Amino acid sequence: MVIDRANALCGAIFVAFGIYFASVSLTMDLGTPFRMGPGFFPLFLAVALMLLGLVIVAQATRVAGEPIGSFALRGMAFILPAPVLFAVTLKDLGFVPSIFLSTLLASFASAKMRLPVALVLAVLMTAFTTLVFVGGLGLPFRLFGPWLGGR
Incomplete structure (x- = not known):
């Protein structure tokens, strides 16, 4: 088998x-x-x-697979801390900066990612998630937290 x-x-x-x-x-x-x-x-x-x-x-049990290779350490080093960064900064920085920073951090999991593309990706993801969660679903997130002068 x-x-x-x-x-x-x-x-x-x-x-x-x-x-x-x-x-x-x-x-x-x-x-x-x-x-x-x-x-x-x-x-x-x-x-x-x-x-x-x-x-x-x-x-x-039906299909022979490939052997287990090495772990993608770079991916784990950038993707795993991204939701933690979001959770830690949401209250004090607010929704918009937290999403932006988390997306920016996670985007560097790829060695091919460059800063200008990562910044564009972070801006687009921030705009999309703000429109969906705050605008569309009406979730009560503070867009900018007290560290940035938000209420």
């Missing part, structure tokens, strides 16, 4: 995370499908994650 180790490992990780999140969501009130409690949707997502993981593991 041929097993694709990379896909089997990824599927197993999905299943493990699904089990963990399902167990956490079961400690909350589930409610009913028509009157959902706080644990209903996380449980639904956890079950979907477990099913996806099982499908990936099953597929890993």
Whole structure:
């Protein structure tokens, strides 16, 4: 039997995370499908994650995969801190600068990215997310925080 180790490992990780999140969501009130409690949707997502993981593991037994290569350290060094930067700066800098800085940081995960293109990307992403989340959905984000003179 041929097993694709990379896909089997990824599927197993999905299943493990699904089990963990399902167990956490079961400690909350589930409610009913028509009157959902706080644990209903996380449980639904956890079950979907477990099913996806099982499908990936099953597929890993059918197809021989490529060997696991090296980790993309540059990608991890720029993409993983971007949401943390957003979360840390949102309250004090505001929505617009936080999105801009996070996008700018994440864009350098590619070695081919150059500063002018990254700046354009950050401006476009900031405009798009501001229009969607603040303008379209009406979420109550402060556009500019107290560090930049916002209220």
